[in-house]
Amino acid sequence: MGERTAFSFRVGTRLPHGHGRTGVISTPHGEIRTPAFIVVGTKATVKSLLPETVAAVGAQAVLANAYHLYLQPGSDLVDAHGGLGAFMNWPGPTFTDSGGFQVMSQGVGFKKVLAMDTAGLAASDVIARAGERRATVDEDGVTFKSFLNGDRHRFTPEISMRVQHELGADIMFAFDELTTLLDERAYQEDSVERTHRWAARCLRAHAELTAACAHRPYQALFGVVQGAQYEDLRRRACRGLASLEVEGHRFDGYGLGGALEKENLGTIVGWCAEELPEDKPRHLLGISEPDDVFAAVEAGADTFDCVNPSRVARNGAIYTADGRYNLLTAANRRALAPLEDGCDCYTCTHYTRSYVHHLFKAREMLAATLATIHNERFTVRLVDAIRDAIEAGTFAAFRAEFLGRFYARRTPAVRAAGG
Numbered sequence: 001m002g003e004r005t006a007f008s009f010r011v012g013t014r015l016p017h018g019h020g021r022t023g024v025i026s027t028p029h030g031e032i033r034t035p036a037f038i039v040v041g042t043k044a045t046v047k048s049l050l051p052e053t054v055a056a057v058g059a060q061a062v063l064a065n066a067y068h069l070y071l072q073p074g075s076d077l078v079d080a081h082g083g084l085g086a087f088m089n090w091p092g093p094t095f096t097d098s099g100g101f102q103v104m105s106q107g108v109g110f111k112k113v114l115a116m117d118t119a120g121l122a123a124s125d126v127i128a129r130a131g132e133r134r135a136t137v138d139e140d141g142v143t144f145k146s147f148l149n150g151d152r153h154r155f156t157p158e159i160s161m162r163v164q165h166e167l168g169a170d171i172m173f174a175f176d177e178l179t180t181l182l183d184e185r186a187y188q189e190d191s192v193e194r195t196h197r198w199a200a201r202c203l204r205a206h207a208e209l210t211a212a213c214a215h216r217p218y219q220a221l222f223g224v225v226q227g228a229q230y231e232d233l234r235r236r237a238c239r240g241l242a243s244l245e246v247e248g249h250r251f252d253g254y255g256l257g258g259a260l261e262k263e264n265l266g267t268i269v270g271w272c273a274e275e276l277p278e279d280k281p282r283h284l285l286g287i288s289e290p291d292d293v294f295a296a297v298e299a300g301a302d303t304f305d306c307v308n309p310s311r312v313a314r315n316g317a318i319y320t321a322d323g324r325y326n327l328l329t330a331a332n333r334r335a336l337a338p339l340e341d342g343c344d345c346y347t348c349t350h351y352t353r354s355y356v357h358h359l360f361k362a363r364e365m366l367a368a369t370l371a372t373i374h375n376e377r378f379t380v381r382l383v384d385a386i387r388d389a390i391e392a393g394t395f396a397a398f399r400a401e402f403l404g405r406f407y408a409r410r411t412p413a414v415r416a417a418g419g
């Protein structure tokens with residue numbers, strides 16, 4: 001493929017134990033130094049932030065969602081702009097999630113809990129009954145109703161690949177089926193097998209689309225590992241995806257998908273890191289809590305994404321080195337300190353807690369912007385500091401210090417709830 005293969009991954013410093021490492025992912029739109037937190041811009045916008053601000057918080061790449069952009073405004077329209085980056089005026093690297101997670105959250109997870117902690121939940125809390133589902137899975141793909149207007153749509157591996165090629169992100173994910181933690185083992189086995197067959201179809205469609213669009217920058221494709229909490233299923237899924245080759249194409253990296261339980265997140269990522277090729281990047285879908293971030297990086301995750309820092313910011317929840325707090329409480333009405341002492345973000349260097357508290361109370365739009373800037377900066381800076389600590393050989397000491405302080409005020413029960 002010659003010059004078009006402007007995608008590569010170079011491993012830097014390795015942790016002495018576990019599979020954690022630093023590295024550099026090179027894409028046609030720039031480099032990503034890993035471990036890296038990938039900021040989420042589901043609908044081709046990081047909610048309430050200008051792209052210049054996304055860059056200012058230190059984000060190296062943005063992840064959008066193929067399912068949302070397919071429904072609105074349509075991937076052909078994004079293509080007409082020259083792809084996702086041009087469409088949203090983000091010059092750096094971009095990812096698109098395949099849509100599998102969103103399709104599933106319309107299906108078995110519809111209006112149910114996509115929980116990391118299933119303690120105390122019954123199966124009926126997590127798995128929607130068939131009649132309530134807005135999506136149904138068959139061997140060929142998924143039929144679902146649009147969240148916008150209820151129209152019926154169909155996603156197959158081939159359609160997901162076509163949509164993601166039109167969206168033009170630097171890194172795409174194979175279309176997978178996501179199960180919940182409480183699906184039965186037999187269903188999880190079927191799902192892993194089906195996801196593997198879909199992965200092969202994705203690679204074939206990717207090979208054809210890449211050949212047909214030889215004038216465009218190369219788009220990398222990551223296979224997605226399912227298998228829930230079962231070690232044998234996760235390892236089997238990894239080995240299967242790692243050995244897949246279709247028309248000279250192999251996966252350029254791997255996504256670790258599915259519902260993961262908080263207490264064994266590191267263990268599951270570690271199983272996958274043992275099975276997957278050492279020289280390919282590994283992306284963990286959907287985590288950002290500091291204890292999860294440390295566990296994932298130590299076990300071998302190179303990049304990860306999460307909507308949480310910006311989602312909770314819009315509700316006034318603020319991350320600091322001393323834990324998360326609620327800005328909307330009366331105590332912050334007259335607080336003249338920044339959101340976090342010592343923070344280098346735009347919000348903390350220009351505004352007081354009292355001002356941002358006022359914006360929330362007055363329902364001003366700038367509240368969301370200023371709170372989001374801080375929380376995204378907090379998360380990006382944490383992962384940057386983890387990367388520096390791996391390179392300096394101080395990862396274990398940094399983790400102990402950071403988590404000790406972040407969770408100092410919390411009881412174990414609160415931590416387990418992820419609150």
Ligand SMILES: [Zn+2]
Nearest residue numbers: 343345348374
């Ligand atoms: Zn700040």
